[in-house]
Amino acid sequence: MALSIHIEGAQMRYPGGRERPPYMALENINLEVRGGEFFCLLGPSGCGKTTLLNLIAGFERPTQGSVKAAGRTITGPDRQRGVVFQTERALFDWLTVEENVAFGPKIRGISRSEWNDNVREKLHLVGLDKHRAKLPRELSGGMKQRVQIARVLANDPEIMLMDEPFAALDAYTRGKMQQEISRIWENMRRTVVFVTHDITEAIWLADRIGIMTQGPRSFIREIYEVNLPRPRRNMTKEFSDLFNTLSAAIDAEAGHARDEGPA
Ligand code: ADP
Ligand code: MG
Numbered sequence: 038m039a040l041s042i043h044i045e046g047a048q049m050r051y052p053g054g055r056e057r058p059p060y061m062a063l064e065n066i067n068l069e070v071r072g073g074e075f076f077c078l079l080g081p082s083g084c085g086k087t088t089l090l091n092l093i094a095g096f097e098r099p100t101q102g103s104v105k106a107a108g109r110t111i112t113g114p115d116r117q118r119g120v121v122f123q124t125e126r127a128l129f130d131w132l133t134v135e136e137n138v139a140f141g142p143k144i145r146g147i148s149r150s151e152w153n154d155n156v157r158e159k160l161h162l163v164g165l166d167k168h169r170a171k172l173p174r175e176l177s178g179g180m181k182q183r184v185q186i187a188r189v190l191a192n193d194p195e196i197m198l199m200d201e202p203f204a205a206l207d208a209y210t211r212g213k214m215q216q217e218i219s220r221i222w223e224n225m226r227r228t229v230v231f232v233t234h235d236i237t238e239a240i241w242l243a244d245r246i247g248i249m250t251q252g253p254r255s256f257i258r259e260i261y262e263v264n265l266p267r268p269r270r271n272m273t274k275e276f277s278d279l280f281n282t283l284s285a286a287i288d289a290e291a292g293h294a295r296d297e298g299p300a
Contacts, residue, residue: 039073039228040117040195042093046102049088062088064254066102068247073226077239078257079283080249081291086232087123089249090200093230094120106196116141119194123201125181128173128188135160135169137184141192152191159187162221179210186218190225199231203238215241219268236283240276241269246283250290259286 047066053059062085070076078086091097092104095113104111106118114120121127128137138159142152160166163183173181182202189197199218203211219242222229233239239246240263247257261283265275 039226040107041072042068042070042196042228042230043105043108044068044089044092044102045105047089047092047099047104048101049085049092049097050100061253062255063092063099063252065256068257070228070230072228075222075229075231075242075244077243077246078230078232078249079236079239079246079287080234080255081251081287082234083252084249085252085255086234086249087200090120090198090230090232093196094118094198116145116192117194118196118198119189119192121182121185121189121197121199121202123204125173125178125185125205127185128181130173132172133169134165134171134173134176134184137173138169138187138191140188155193156187156191159190162190162224163187163217177210179206179214182206182214183217186221190221194227196228196230199229201232201234204233204235211238216268216270218242223267236280236287239263239283240265240279248283248286248290258290 044066047063048061049063051060051062066089078089080086088097092099093111095111095115095118129140132140135156139152139156142155160169163186165180165183165187168176168180173184176184185202203214206214215238231242243263246261246263248259248261249255250258261279263279
């Protein structure tokens with residue numbers, strides 16, 4: 038079953054330290070992500086996308102407001118919510134592809150005979166069957182991101198949280214990965230929150246796109262529906278219209294932040 042996410046009045050204020058002042062990264066974030074929806078958070082670098090994703094993952098707690106999954110307050114990381122990180126370094130260097138993917142089921146004490154089919158299936162889904170005995174250092178960037186995705190899928194999470202997972206890939210591989218993640222999502226229909234600063238990527242993937250304002254005190258300025266048929270690989274008139282709308286919204290936001298910011 039696909040779970041929804043409810044965020045109400047969420048604030049994230051980083052406390053700062055001896056040399057650093059506190060920083061109000063997020064303020065008054067309100068968002069409902071529907072069960073089974075592919076939701077993209079779109080915003081410029083540094084606006085607070087990772088911070089918001091960390092709240093949903095349970096890595097951080099909001100300093101005000103509430104973040105809930107399926108009606109329950111999120112108090113810490115949970116297998117219900119799988120996270121794909123931006124960095125390829127999220128893999129265990131000393132484990133093979135298959136061992137990386139089997140890591141979750143293994144630490145839950147599930148026996149090999151039980152996880153074996155599941156892990157094979159997930160490796161197949163991301164196209165890594167033939168590479169399962171390799172170590173991460175023997176893989177390309179795109180392959181490492183696939184391992185991360187397979188690893189998350191092997192835990193069968195209700196919610197997938199992805200933090201710019203394809204940002205470091207070359208344009209061709211990124212396109213391939215976008216198609217792959219769309220296909221996987223269409224098969225599984227899990228709730229996805231996908232962070233990106235790439236407008237095109239957001240349009241290819243999302244049911245809805247939330248635009249975050251520049252920080253400090255970032256919030257979700259507006260939510261756009263993407264009513265394009267899937268699979269989406271064509272630069273249609275509807276695509277370019279939406280691209281222009283989103284682009285203008287982000288530019289307006291950038292100008293807004295400059296006007297208000299300190300000199
Ligand atoms: P994004 O993912 O959109 O690039 P982040 O969520 O990483 O943005 O960061 C948002 C803002 O919060 C940035 O100004 C960043 O410097 C600040 N920030 C992130 N993590 C911390 C932290 N642990 N302590 C203080 N400030 C932080
Ligand atoms: Mg980030």
